Amino acid sequence: MTATTVGRPLTIEEYAPLARARLPEATWHYFEGGAGTESTVEANRAAFRRVRIRPRVLSDVSHCDTSTTILGEPASAPLGVAPMAYHELACEEGEVATVRAAGELRVPTVVGIFASRSFERIAEHATGPVWLQLYWLHRRGVLERVVRRAEDAGFRALVLTVDTPRLGRRLREARHGFHLPPHITAPNLDGEVTGFLHEHEDGSSALSRHADAFIDPSLNWSDLDWLRSRTRLPIVLKGVLSAADAARAADLGVDALIVSNHGGRQLDGASATLDALPDVVRAVAGRCPVFLDGGVRGGTDVLKALAAGARAVFVGRPVLWGLAAAGEAGARDVLTLLRDELEDAMALAGCPSLDSLTPDLLDRGAAAVAPAASYDESPEGRR
Numbered sequence: 554m555t556a557t558t559v560g561r562p563l564t565i566e567e568y569a570p571l572a573r574a575r576l577p578e579a580t581w582h583y584f585e586g587g588a589g590t591e592s593t594v595e596a597n598r599a600a601f602r603r604v605r606i607r608p609r610v611l612s613d614v615s616h617c618d619t620s621t622t623i624l625g626e627p628a629s630a631p632l633g634v635a636p637m638a639y640h641e642l643a644c645e646e647g648e649v650a651t652v653r654a655a656g657e658l659r660v661p662t663v664v665g666i667f668a669s670r671s672f673e674r675i676a677e678h679a680t681g682p683v684w685l686q687l688y689w690l691h692r693r694g695v696l697e698r699v700v701r702r703a704e705d706a707g708f709r710a711l712v713l714t715v716d717t718p719r720l721g722r723r724l725r726e727a728r729h730g731f732h733l734p735p736h737i738t739a740p741n742l743d744g745e746v747t748g749f750l751h752e753h754e755d756g757s758s759a760l761s762r763h764a765d766a767f768i769d770p771s772l773n774w775s776d777l778d779w780l781r782s783r784t785r786l787p788i789v790l791k792g793v794l795s796a797a798d799a800a801r802a803a804d805l806g807v808d809a810l811i812v813s814n815h816g817g818r819q820l821d822g823a824s825a826t827l828d829a830l831p832d833v834v835r836a837v838a839g840r841c842p843v844f845l846d847g848g849v850r851g852g853t854d855v856l857k858a859l860a861a862g863a864r865a866v867f868v869g870r871p872v873l874w875g876l877a878a879a880g881e882a883g884a885r886d887v888l889t890l891l892r893d894e895l896e897d898a899m900a901l902a903g904c905p906s907l908d909s910l911t912p913d914l915l916d917r918g919a920a921a922v923a924p925a926a927s928y929d930e931s932p933e934g935r936r
């Protein structure tokens with residue numbers, strides 16, 4: 554089915570072609586692309602399509618409440634903006650537009666350490682909670698300074714990305730010769746940004762060379778103590794898919810986890826996040842909230858993730874689509890559509906509160922979230 558857009562987009566996905574029409578081709582492919590064959594990008598969406606809902610009935614849905622708390626702060630919906638580098642690629646105001654849009658809905662924005670606006674300027678415009686995403690920088694002194702600046706500017710949490718010891722093989726970036734235009738910089742890594750940033754060489758991604766120059770792949774469990782000793786902010790680990798890692802993180806007292814495969818941009822072949830979620834939730838056993846990102850494109854996706862145990866979900870690319878299509882108003886509309894669709898899905902699923910989103914709402918309970926059983930070749934299986 555082809556969607557025709559008359560006036561304002563009616564779905565989040567209708568923002569994608571609007572964004573594409575306004576972006577340089579290489580930037581579009583940088584946003585959309587994943588690693589390798591992009592099988593994990595597809596898997597994130599396929600998992601949401603595969604899992605189906607068994608609505609409840611007769612449960613008085615005259616008032617459906619999407620409001621919640623996220624790391625203790627009130628939010629109008631269980632949503633947030635996932636960290637993404639260089640929002641200025643999508644619109645001129647960059648991260649300032651994003652935090653204003655998210656603030657209107659009172660949902661958190663995770664600002665990337667590779668943001669294209671200074672933390673201070675972003676914080677000045679923020680009307681909702683802002684968190685800071687960190688990569689483990691080679692230069693520990695720079696990392697420490699970044700953390701201090703974010704604390705001073707009023708950021709509320711640190712999100713350490715742990716799925717990126719190096720950037721994944723983003724073939725579209727290389728094929729389309731993606732590089733940052735000269736006016737876009739990473740002001741929070743002042744003076745640290747090397748020349749790779751704006752260069753393009755055939756066959757390799759300028760972005761991955763510049764990221765790899767910053768990111769220290771030696772990051773390991775013992776480093777978490779260092780971060781803990783340098784901040785009072787909650788620490789969130791982003792990019793956990795394994796139950797064993799989740800249990801270890803919870804043992805160490807992290808404040809939250811984000812089940813994420815970086816939107817399929819890191820390990821091609823990594824699990825879909827909705828498939829990994831139930832095992833992670835079980836392993837954490839209530840010790841901290843578990844969030845999810847990757848492939849959330851509508852209210853029923855949010856409902857499915859929450860029923861499978863997520864406390865909230867984060868959205869990546871759709872926010873960039875909104876920014877590219879219509880700046881702050883576009884990003885706000887994308888988040889508003891998600892919230893409205895969630896409210897609608899709750900009503901039709903017979904769930905007036907987020908607390909009523911439990912695994913039994915999904916076909917075969919949380920087991921439905923595991924990949925479909927493979928064909929059983931045994932004689933018993935064929936009977």
Ligand SMILES: Cc1cc2nc3c(=O)[nH]c(=O)nc-3n(C[C@H](O)[C@H](O)[C@H](O)COP(=O)(O)O)c2cc1C
Nearest residue numbers: 584635636637638665714815816847848868869870
């Ligand atoms: C253009 C782009 C840039 C990103 N940059 C970062 C980043 O700097 N740090 C990070 O932790 N994740 C980054 N991500 C991953 C997102 O935080 C998130 O995990 C992913 O986009 C979620 O999937 P979705 O786009 O399907 O919603 C980026 C994603 C995109 C699309």
Ligand SMILES: O=C(O)C(=O)c1ccccc1
Nearest residue numbers: 638667717760764815818
């Ligand atoms: O593009 C990304 O996914 C990403 O994580 C990143 C990391 C460093 C610099 C720019 C983008």
